[in-house]
Amino acid sequence: MEQTFIILKPSTIIRGLVGDVMTRFQRKGLRIAGIKMLQLDEDILRRHYAHLVDKPFFPLILKSMMATPVIVAVLAGKDAVTVVRTMTGATNCRKADPGTIRGDFGMSGQENIVHASDSVENAKAEIERFFKPEEIFDYTLPTQAALYAADEL
Ligand code: ADP
Secondary structure (H helix, E strand, O other), X not given: OOEEEEEEOHHHHHOOOHHHHHHHHHHHOOEEEEEEEEOOOHHHHHHHOHHHOOOOOHHHHHHHHOOOOEEEEEEEOOXXXXXXXXXXXXXXXXXXXXXXXXXXXXXXXXXXXXXEOOOHHHHHHHXXXXXXXXXXXXXXXXXXXXXXXXXXX
């Protein structure tokens, strides 16, 4: 099954939304393949957000993403990258569709609840950046036969 990577950002920890966000992913049928808490630092954020380091708002991202520890997770399921990005919604919470996580839980462009990998290649790189192989678990949910048709597996 495809894997994707998410970060529950500090604002999500501070606002007490960890359970609400993770519940959405679980209820959708995504399998938690790995999950842990860690403190981000500037070095890893410069690599994770390499496409943004030259933006004027990058210092704000650094401060915000290091404000508390974060929760990182690997979610698995068919087309997991696209499914999770669709559930996450547009970058700016004020423009994200209702029903998406950002659309339902946030008001900010920067403090937007959750990071989600935007491609299969980036998901692979991000999982390798944040997780050791032994921290990712390959198990089958007993619900799998009810979540997918036989020809989807
Ligand atoms: P996404 O998280 O939707 O994939 P990006 O990769 O473009 O979006 O941006 C990474 C993160 O940087 C965003 O989630 C958001 O927290 C922050 N960010 C992006 N654009 C802006 C902006 N114009 N002003 C402030 N923060 C921003």
